[in-house]
Amino acid sequence: MSIQKVRTNPTQNEELLFERSSPGKMGYQLPDLDVPMVDAAEALGAGNTRSEIADFPEVSEVDVIRHFTRLSTWNYAIDLGLYPLGSCTMKYNPRINEQAARVDGMAWIHPYQPDSLSQGAMQVIAEVERCLLEITGMDAITLQPAAGAHGEFTGILLIHAALAAKGNPRKKLLIPDSAHGTNPATAHMAGYKVENIASNARGMVDTEALARAVDEDVAGIMITNPSTIGVFEENISQVAEIMHSKGALLYMDGANMNALAGISRPGDFGVDVMHLNLHKTFSTPHGGGGPGAGPVAVKQHLEPFLPIPRLARVGDQWSWNYDRPQSVGRVRAFYGNFGVLVRALAYIMAHGGNGLPRATYDALLNANYIRKLLEPYFDMPYKEPSMHECVFSDARQSKQGVDTMTIAKRLIDYGFHPYTVAFPLIVKGALMIEPTETESKRELDLFADAMVSIAKEVDETPDLVKTAPHTTRTAKVDEVTAARKPIVRWKRPS
């Protein structure tokens, strides 16, 4: 089978901004100063002002557009094709979201302008809160956290505060070995000791082992549901019962909420606190790594501890309430990543109550379709029904000395962004594939063809695979040297 998806084409080389600078070049023009120019050294003290910013860029406007346009052509993106990163929910990012966030009255509002002049923004926040509570089935929510990990941190602080309020914040958090790295890192940052708990043979929480593990020192458990192998935790309600029976709480990492929206609500299966990733489930763009938003939803008993300020309706006006004595405090300045909330609300409005479950079903359909097409060729260590993603291992291919990362690099030659590599840890050599609902059958078929073709190459021409990628403008990147002698900034060659 040949590569059907791409052909090579010249793309422009480009130096760094610093290298393409020449003295005196400018890309800007300022308005005329309508007040007397102040002498900086005089106003600030000579010691407080700098001379030039050495080696700072000096380029023209056309230099700038070319620089970044050229750079952009070196990237893969959702707008170019399937981006099947498991756990990342790389769905289409509707452009109406961007437009909505750029409306003057959304973009140019200062967080300190009087509430009376910010009612529209506050109404948007209220609407986002309402919709997310409806989708999660929880009782209260904070939109302050800036991303998933930040939401986790906030959620764990809530657990800490709630338990402390009862007299003992406890010491440990239980975290399944399948969890995302942010879970243990968060637990640690919040001052808890992490206790890893092993999954059972089916990749699920072992409820008996769990029951044994939960004691008076355990503050809670952080569970991802569907789990990172894309499987619904069948015993989630028992897990909740076990935790609650010992006075501990159930935290749900909602990164995989794209499998549930509109068809199952964490609030209905015992979750006490959870975060959402608006940059996954709610289509706000990843932008090469961020921004995101990680709202944290809770059951009523945790509500008093939510970060300040809280949005409140006073008479016919929205206002910010700071008078919350039990609050864990602020986790971020102002009110969170408001612009991301606007985008998420635009997404929710476009889908509506009717469209959200439809999107969820389509996400499940696409994942199961991929699974079906690839199962004959790749090992699948956990064969439970897949939700929104499916996780294979490189067990068969590694016999030929080809691991998941190598297959990933070869996939690039086929015109696709790779799946998530080597996560979750409970699958050795994992290939974690999440297509999302916005992919067409055609794109999925091409992807499956490519994967099958690579599986054959592994048998027939393994060296071709091992030396991939072959077609990209940048060949295999030497990450080892990068880490050994880190060069993390440009310096003028001496």
Next chain:
Amino acid sequence: MSIQKVRTNPTQNEELLFERSSPGKMGYQLPDLDVPMVDAAEALGAGNTRSEIADFPEVSEVDVIRHFTRLSTWNYAIDLGLYPLGSCTMKYNPRINEQAARVDGMAWIHPYQPDSLSQGAMQVIAEVERCLLEITGMDAITLQPAAGAHGEFTGILLIHAALAAKGNPRKKLLIPDSAHGTNPATAHMAGYKVENIASNARGMVDTEALARAVDEDVAGIMITNPSTIGVFEENISQVAEIMHSKGALLYMDGANMNALAGISRPGDFGVDVMHLNLHKTFSTPHGGGGPGAGPVAVKQHLEPFLPIPRLARVGDQWSWNYDRPQSVGRVRAFYGNFGVLVRALAYIMAHGGNGLPRATYDALLNANYIRKLLEPYFDMPYKEPSMHECVFSDARQSKQGVDTMTIAKRLIDYGFHPYTVAFPLIVKGALMIEPTETESKRELDLFADAMVSIAKEVDETPDLVKTAPHTTRTAKVDEVTAARKPIVRWKRPS
């Protein structure tokens, strides 16, 4: 010398919209209808309504963004690099222009809304008129024509009307053999017979021959200045005198105004009527072929004939004046390509009276720099001082069987868009190079290096050149077959 400018990278393949359609897919959602739905067949008569639009696209929103994003990666563009098409003035298109044209109060105005509700738009038009008159040194201007050729047509109609008003519109227009194809085509459309006049050995109008050629049948001459070999017509004032002495008029094709803005004004050297290409000199984007705007500026004696309506100041308000008995009439509905005028005005404002001549000098500098670097390698048939572009011929390379088009195709492998090929006609195998002022020395150097390298390849490895391009996703395109059996629309394969 190796290719320094580009490396190949995979770019996505993509089918036609029709091929990627599947029944029932949709990329839109309409607002709810707030009035009763009307039955079309009933309202319009069954015979007046169509059944489905056979084979029309049915794709999703993500299909659309991918389709056009992928297609876009198959294009070269100014935003990617030098685009040295002679006579086309492919300068940087500032993005502020696009922003200005998209301001609600510029984009969402209906041409028939009352003048009292359109004063801002009319003020913009007045301002564009004022600036262009200042730059050209002419007396009056119409902004109605939609492009250069349309401007030419308008201008020639003005000549026709003015002469007719004097009793005889005359029969012939003189057009130098160096002229752009639109000039003779325009003359013909306006009902004139074209008389080609040969350039002299230096590529200039032969004034003696001209004097002989002008008789009572000659309505005027269409001159491009600087001419299409990038040379200022040294005898332009005499040309004007000769014409005027015989009651004929001087039309100037202002496509090359980028060589003159701020340093020389056609109104000062005898031109009676001229057009400008706002999509050349004034930086409005070419957009893959258009839109443009081709304002026509005239001396006072032609003013009565300008198209209706004319902008007029009545009291403290702008209004449209239709009461112009001598007008040639409308050449376009409404008031011209207003959105293009907005962009051009943004450009003029950004440069200002001080910046425009600076840009002109830089355009001249860049052209002369290229000329200097390439003259040792390419034949230059006319050695007069260059203005904004320089024209070589393939005389040396054609001895190796390599013509200008072949060199152009090889240039693509080097990461550049070719120059203008095979125009003007007075240069056999022309290479017409116009870098514009927005190119950096670095980009020009890389271009010159590429050209020199190709010149060497022509001697050393001519076959490499003849079979170019080698690196593009689309190899040499068979234009002959396309013209022999034209397929100008997709049809479902039967």
Next chain:
Amino acid sequence: MLDTIGLKKIEDLVAHLPSGVRYHKPLAIEPGRSEYDILDYFKARGAENAAAGGNGYACFLGAGVYNHYRPVMVDTVVSRGEFLTSYTPYQAEISQGTLTAIFEFQTMICQLTGMDVANASMYDASTAVPEAAMMAIRATGRSHILTARSVHPEYREVLHTYTQHQGIPLDEFGYDAESGLLDIEDLSRTITKDTAAVIIQTPNFFGIVENVKQAAAIAHEHGSLLVVVFAEAVSLGLLEPPRDADIVAGELQSFAIPPSYGGPFAGVIACKEKWIRQIPGRLVGETKDSNGNRAFCLTLATREQHIRREKATSNICTNQALIALMATVFLAVYGKQGLRELAVQNLSKAHYLASKLKPRFSGPFFNEFVAQAETKSVSAINKTLESKKIIGGLPLEKFYPELKNTMLLCCTEMTRKPQMDQVAEVFA
């Protein structure tokens, strides 16, 4: 760089210019301004205009320019530098993006109009109409043009300008005073064996859907071509395409092109296969590259000015490519089903408003219609509406003296019921 060239100062570059042609004064144009100032300027000028949607005005004007919603996708695509800042795709190997999109455009125009060939765009409909007329003259070898008075008055004005200087005789025929449809008898009366083309518009300037078949029969009977013009392209989503035309000349502004005080828009000419070599403007054709892959290129360039010079089919060079791309993206977004639904919404809205007013004509109409004012004058009505931030319809007396105290009202999917009800109220 001056060094390399061998010059001392930048002014030396123009030292060779003949004396007297240099302009030595500074241009009387304000010094260069910042982006911020420029945007400010246009926002300030913009605020001096009524802007439908922009500053709260509702607009009932149509008459060749329609307020349709522009899907966000449209500007997303056309803002990509690869489309925005590329030239005419003469170098096919590095212009396949533009070429492919134009090929799709041509195909969709054919699908919509029922023609076999469509060009890559004209400036707008007003200039496409005379180009179509000249095409018919070339095709038939005849000399006269006959136009319906219900064709957009400004298109007819432009046609007049184009023809008069070439000495092409131009005649007009009327519309039926009751129905607003073509006056078929008048057509039959005025058509002659010299008539190269009969030009009609549907929906016509009054919004009325013409009987194209009937007009075609008469034209063809006399050996003339039928040119069908459209100004409201959204109607093509619902109306039977003008298959019986020989040439179609239309305006695509309705396909996601902002009104922009009248431009830039995109016109198009489409025709039967037979006339392909007479069509003006650019055409993209399918072919292969040297590897055998499908490729597209500009084709039949021998019709064009850069090859044929004075013998070209037209002088057009720069066209409206980016605007045609907007239309292409728009059509891709709406697609087969969406364009129809959109058209039905337009139809429904206009019929709702018409049901509350007194339409002047009885013919079937799409999204605009002529309303007869009775108790008040149309100018008084419009003044009152203006005070409610509503831009009323176009008074027709200026173009049609016989249509006294009437206005042409248009409704699109962006028109909302409360404003329609207000219009009806003011009329009452």
Next chain:
Amino acid sequence: MLDTIGLKKIEDLVAHLPSGVRYHKPLAIEPGRSEYDILDYFKARGAENAAAGGNGYACFLGAGVYNHYRPVMVDTVVSRGEFLTSYTPYQAEISQGTLTAIFEFQTMICQLTGMDVANASMYDASTAVPEAAMMAIRATGRSHILTARSVHPEYREVLHTYTQHQGIPLDEFGYDAESGLLDIEDLSRTITKDTAAVIIQTPNFFGIVENVKQAAAIAHEHGSLLVVVFAEAVSLGLLEPPRDADIVAGELQSFAIPPSYGGPFAGVIACKEKWIRQIPGRLVGETKDSNGNRAFCLTLATREQHIRREKATSNICTNQALIALMATVFLAVYGKQGLRELAVQNLSKAHYLASKLKPRFSGPFFNEFVAQAETKSVSAINKTLESKKIIGGLPLEKFYPELKNTMLLCCTEMTRKPQMDQVAEVFA
């Protein structure tokens, strides 16, 4: 597709879910709406807000969020799908665009701050500050944090939240009541051998430029690290960089990030080479590809959660990449000279306004300052200004009870003289 999977209907995909977890009701959220309706909704909500520039309001608020002009280039670049819709650049071979831009970002932050290393971004400054504090604790092995009261109050609140649950003791020291500068004596008094870091901000919350050298000397003398915070990044164009700091934690909102009611912004942490392995967040490093071409990749990932899990330097994963790209483009547009000129304009405007009012502090200030109201109350002043479509300064009493009847006023290059004069008038 269901066929291939072997299912009959789409609901079968969830047939295996345990009973009781399915949600069978329709979500109580309005049905899906059109783009047009959605935009309309946000425009309507937007019209309920005052929007600087947007609906005619002038705004004198700063305090961590600044109204700077956003060059058009910024959105042009970040709207390209290749940047907007790509993930974290884990696959270096097809992410060189993002990686290169981040490397440039890191470099420019180093150039601006005088540090050796900068990360790829943090959520914002308020979260960067506690991360910097934790970094200092790891680096020094000490336990206490000492913060100046003139650090942004909300940053201090977030620091408090982060530290309290980890049992990190947090102390504060004051500012000089006359100058508004750090109270150096108070610092000397409160610093101990347990102090891991002294945290100061410059320009501080009152807009006053601190003496970083002096603070560094005291911190270092006690074996503590100095963390320097900045909230108004444009000041870096003019101010001596905080070279004597060990860690710099800042907010880049001023670099072309819209105020957006407080986010998304981009924070950053920069530090001396020595602490590179303690820095949280992503880092891009230079390396080569297998052809020997320069290439970039994420590096030192062993600091991060996905590798080190609970031993990571932070839990941060998603950061603010696209916002950092906005800042990168902004800095490229302004460049060496422009950033300075921009800073000088900010300085000049604020000093103009200050000259007409009564500044509360005598210390040198950049583009904001504390004004003391005398005859009127600050709330009365702001109410009056509001009626003139001017959003006045931030009353400080809420954060600093001792600063009675004062407000923090900010001027940027977007502030215009007529509004400044109006503010002065209302104050008088």
